[in-house]
Amino acid sequence: MTSTHTKHLIAIVGPTAIGKTALSIELAETLETEIISVDARQFYRDMVIGTAQPTQAEMRGIPHHFLSFLPIQANYTAGQFAQEALQTLDKLFMHQDVVIATGGSGLYLKALCEGLAEIPTLPSSLRTNLNSSLAAKGLPYLTQLLAEKDPTYYRTVDLNNPQRVIRALEVCLGTGIPYSTLRKQQTQATRKFNIITIGLIQPKALLHKRINLRVDAMMEQGLLEEVEKLYPYKGTNALQTLGYKELFNYMEGQSSLAEAIDQIKINTKKYAKKQMTWFKKTKNISWFTPHDLSNLQAHIASIIDQSGSSIRSTVVLDNDCCTK
Structure with missing residues (x-):
């Protein structure tokens, strides 16, 4: 039977490497729901290591949508994503009162939650x-x-x-x-669900340390080998991104491997700063550190309880969950 309760989309946002993936999986497991990925780089099935896609073990049986579903040659716009994600939400909300969306691609999340400005047809x-x-x-x-x-x-x-x-x-x-x-100039689109947006934030020094550790871990997991396999497609839009461009430069003799790795770290930190600039301009985001779980759970539970949704509104999270 389809529930008539208010439907909620919990959006977990923030800079790369802060812990969005792990927190979202923990929440989804507790709330017995599913996850929509809003990371435009994780849409591509051959960019597993360099985009930090969660492994099957890390997903812990939680269904993920829009993860590793596109060929590397595909061009996929924010508008296309919004249209298909809304269709997916319609299906999920037939048997769920809450769905989680997570990722750092601000434009794609904006398209999903608000719609995008209508741009005239151009030659x-x-x-x-x-x-x-x-x-x-x-x-x-x-x-x-x-x-x-x-x-x-x-x-x-x-x-x-x-x-x-x-x-x-x-x-x-x-x-x-x-x-x-x-x-x-866009007019905000009407959505049939309530949106609860959670932003994750932490001191810059700590985030930078996490970024350095993540890049080192990616190299140990075989990022260079992944990039070597994708070299024939280096001109595609999907591969004009962190981790891949720098290693392509190394493969072409423009830098040493150590220099390429250092450049990945530098560029990732710059990207994280741009992400925070974007999200700090976004309205209605409630900010928490990745480990401020008691306040985060109380915030989500209070909103869901007020709507009368019949889900488990007592969210209890593992303090060690937010490492990815």
Whole structure:
């Protein structure tokens, strides 16, 4: 029988390496529910180590959706994700009052929870020309152009992601309006479920230590071997990302292995900072440290109890859960 209680999507967000995955699995196990991944890098089935996808043992039998489901050549937009994730939620909410979403891809979470701004149809020649400029002049040329056309978006976008940079430039050049301005003009979409957003935060020094340890662990797990297998696809959008680009450079003789590893750590810390900048501008996030579990559980339980949802609202978490 389908429940008539209020449905809740618990979104666990925060920078890379802070512990979102482990906390989400622990919550899902306690609440007897399922998880939707909102990590755009974990969508790809061949990028297992470099994107820190949870292993079967770590998932502890919890069903995960949108994890390792795309071929490396696929281009998958935030809009596509939102549409398919909403369809998945409709099915899950037929027998669940609570579902958990977790990940650090802010744009994809925004698309799921709020919808995205409607961008006018643009001539395909714009993207063709921008891709040609990328090939001929390199990404720094395009990022500099973005700084001139839309300094606001330039300060928040991942400048190492050519797909994002090209999309923003495509809109700026095609409409004459900064991409950041158009994004602010959206009307928030109506969702049939309540959203409880939990942000994880901790001191920068501790997060940086965790990032260093994670990169070292990835190398021990075989990240270099994973990257070597993916080298033939190095030009795909999926692989224009942390951990892969730096090791591609090593394979091409542009750096030593030690230098590549150090660069992964540096770039990951920069990415974590950009993630925090994004999420701190997002409304209605309740912030907790990964181990402030008593307050976190009380916050979630109070919201669920007020709605009258018939689930286990007493959430008891293992203090050692949040390591990934």
